[in-house]
Amino acid sequence: MRTIKGPGIFLAQFMGDQPPFNDLRSICKWAKGLGFIGIQIPTWDSRCIDLQKAAESKTYAEELKGLVGEAGLTITELSTHLQGQLVAVNPAYDQLFDGFAPPEYRNNPKERTAWAVQQLKYAAKASQNLGLTAHGTFSGALLWHTVYPWPQRPAGLVEAGFAELAKRWLPILDSFDDHGVDLCYEIHPGEDLHDGVSYERFLANVNNHPRACLLYDPSHFVLQSMDYLAYIDHYHERIKMFHVKDAEFNPTGKQGVYGGYQNWVERAGRFRSLGDGQVDFKSVFSKLTAYDFAGWAVMEWECAIKHPEDGAREGAPFIKDHIIRVTEKAFDDFANTGADDAFNRSILGI
Numbered sequence: 156m157r158t159i160k161g162p163g164i165f166l167a168q169f170m171g172d173q174p175p176f177n178d179l180r181s182i183c184k185w186a187k188g189l190g191f192i193g194i195q196i197p198t199w200d201s202r203c204i205d206l207q208k209a210a211e212s213k214t215y216a217e218e219l220k221g222l223v224g225e226a227g228l229t230i231t232e233l234s235t236h237l238q239g240q241l242v243a244v245n246p247a248y249d250q251l252f253d254g255f256a257p258p259e260y261r262n263n264p265k266e267r268t269a270w271a272v273q274q275l276k277y278a279a280k281a282s283q284n285l286g287l288t289a290h291g292t293f294s295g296a297l298l299w300h301t302v303y304p305w306p307q308r309p310a311g312l313v314e315a316g317f318a319e320l321a322k323r324w325l326p327i328l329d330s331f332d333d334h335g336v337d338l339c340y341e342i343h344p345g346e347d348l349h350d351g352v353s354y355e356r357f358l359a360n361v362n363n364h365p366r367a368c369l370l371y372d373p374s375h376f377v378l379q380s381m382d383y384l385a386y387i388d389h390y391h392e393r394i395k396m397f398h399v400k401d402a403e404f405n406p407t408g409k410q411g412v413y414g415g416y417q418n419w420v421e422r423a424g425r426f427r428s429l430g431d432g433q434v435d436f437k438s439v440f441s442k443l444t445a446y447d448f449a450g451w452a453v454m455e456w457e458c459a460i461k462h463p464e465d466g467a468r469e470g471a472p473f474i475k476d477h478i479i480r481v482t483e484k485a486f487d488d489f490a491n492t493g494a495d496d497a498f499n500r501s502i503l504g505i
Contacts, residue, residue: 279338295346373386378412
């Protein structure tokens with residue numbers, strides 16, 4: 156076993172137009188002041204990183220590490236969630252997701268996809284240049300609009316969808332393998348990889364690719380009424396990243412998982428700041444530690460009620476208090492009577 160690293164913070168939800176949230180140097184100083192020791196960087200935000208430059212210039216990558224290091228922080232991982240979403244977009248969502256791409260690639264799905272694939276390949280090389288071993292992303296979705304089968308899904312539709320998804324991701328996975336980095340899919344509603352069954356279907360289509368790993372975020376399983384602790388038992392060997400995010404699910408006689416098109420405050424299922432939801436983080440941290448999780452505990456803040464700065468201020472000590480410093484000895488070592496082969500054989504009567 157080993158002690159989980161942290162606390163870290165995902166910067167995506169905190170970047171903004173006002174100081175200290177409008178550039179990397181100042182937001183690093185802010186995060187350090189709250190007690191965080193690591194930052195996860197959203198690669199689509201040019202205030203944080205020039206992704207292509209980080210891939211093509213080791214000098215720039217070292218300068219970026221140095222800037223973060225000056226604040227007393229470490230880069231935990233890079234994220235390409237928005238670019239990963241664009242690797243696979245059903246035409247029904249073209250207009251909605253076009254905003255994730257630069258203007259020159261909008262209204263052109265083929266070029267938008269090619270841009271997204273290249274972004275992921277840049278991320279593989281940039282991660283290597285930064286000395287990182289894991290990377291977070293979304294899978295995108297070709298089938299999500301059929302998640303509830305009405306009308307009935309045509310025979311073979313799911314198989315064709317996952318075959319195409321695998322075809323798009325295999326070259327990317329190979330690139331990450333070439334650069335020694337695990338590609339971690341955040342299993343998330345809205346993605347074709349949204350639960351364990353869909354992840355296993357994808358794994359089968361990419362020939363159990365060793366780099367097709369997982370970003371574990373229990374909040375998404377709370378909202379799906381899944382057993383998020385048993386999930387760790389099933390997939391701990393593939394879990395290489397960890398988002399510490401809370402959620403609650405309170406179904407009523409009027410609404411459940413789907414939320415009735417309501418906003419986040421009124422939904423039965425909603426994300427909460429750490430400690431305000433229903434996730435049993437003591438058990439989560441215990442399981443991940445027992446399974447020798449080697450990565451970072453990174454806070455992702457998404458709450459429809461609490462102010463983000465309060466969520467961040469409370470989040471660092473919350474994570475720190477849940478990280479388990481692993482023991483170096485067994486609790487009953489005081490009663491050790493010593494042993495050798497002859498002694499053991501005599502006890503067994505052999």
